[in-house]
Amino acid sequence: MISTYQRLKDNLEYLKLKKASESLDEVIDFITANELSFTEGLLRLTDVEMDHRKTNLIKAMVKVGAFPFIKEIKDFDFDFQPSVNKAQILEFESLGFIDKKENIVFLGPSGVGKTHLATAIGIASAKKRNATYFIKCHDLIMQLKKAKLENRLDDRLKHFNKYKLLIIDELGYLPIDKEDSKLFFQLIDRRYENKSTIITTNINFGEWDGIFGDPVIANAIVDRILHHAKVISISGKSYRLKDHLIKKESND
Template identity: 50%
Template sequence: MATYAKIINGLTDLGIHKMPEYLDTYIELVSKGEKSFSVALEELIEIEQKNNQIRAENACVKTAAFPFLKTMDDFEFDFQLGINKKELLELNRMGFLDKKENILFVGSSGVGKTHLATAIGITCARSRVSTYFVSFESLITQLKKALMENRLESRLKFFAKYKLLIIDEIGYMPIDQDSAYLFFQLIAKRYERNSTIITTNTPFSKWGEIFGSPTLANAVLDRLFHHSQIVSIKGPSYRLREKRAFFESQAEE
């Protein structure tokens, strides 16, 4: 028993977490002659490697700061018939990353833009691609704060370094021209280096109103459009459907 305890403690000290859970089972299989020692050891190593992979994937997903965990499998394509499912599944295969392409989701509130952006992001994060999710409002707040504290360059580098940056909800609030220029600086840093996913409820023709400057808006869009795939979603709102279902259930009661 002392030897067994020493083995367990040794595995733990080496950072081997999953193998001890299966050790008793494999010891019994070997003692009964149902598995050779080498086969048992090989399978235990595979168990540990798979566990390490899952832990690494989960760590990448956690670091990405997604607002929720929803994948492409969770999306109701049957409800949002205006979406090309084949196109979305192809985007979810991550080929756009190698091409340094951007994905721009545009559509009214509640049609599933954030869900789809997050789903693609989760696929990338689980594939160990450096990914980060941030709302447009939070992004601008962070950049303005960094500017005031004389650390803008380091904050721009933070957001620019990710192979995939997801910026959610552009258009829900107008920004001043100083903020617009900060955003332009970030997009310029990422241009043709890494991929960006944007969600917006505002047609691109009206981005000049968001940024307070048609010139800055065009400069941002020029860089986003150059290598991009635009997904325009025209359909019903999931949120309104849920509210309608809630009120109908209340009425029935």
């Protein structure tokens, strides 16, 4: 005859409460040791399952975000990059800018930590279960261009517009021709005052004409990005140089 304990284990597994089933012995011991009521014991068992599912959901959201690496704000060396206001970055991490549908632009030369900070904020967003996605600007343009050729541009624009936070990395590293600039404008226009976007770039806004190949389109893009935006200008040494110096000092 199957014991009551085994039937409970079987029921939990049948209901796909795998973590609750795995933790049953531990929870029973805790209930007994602390003389908990039936309701308190059941609550603890379901809390174990809920915590497990939340953890898995967060991992899934981070994975879907397609981040280039897993780095958080705590991993950023603010002492090495004193031009960055730590308090302001921590405020971004609280994600209030997403509720306000504001944008963030990280502006500075290559290697100063723009992508690290953008990614860290993105990971914080994903952990709060906001639909978040990271993409290089060139890859974004190529996807929109391909979608246009295949007569599915509107669907692709809807896809990128669904993200509560979209991170567009390395804008300006490669030139964008006039027709492709129109595609980029359509995306920015859809997200304008509707969703938040983080952009990293090494080009000052006054020089964006040269990126997009058309001053009218460039001005329209800049206008929509900056209307509700915080611009973080980063100056200083490259992190890659820092790592190189550390290795050099270690070898000396």
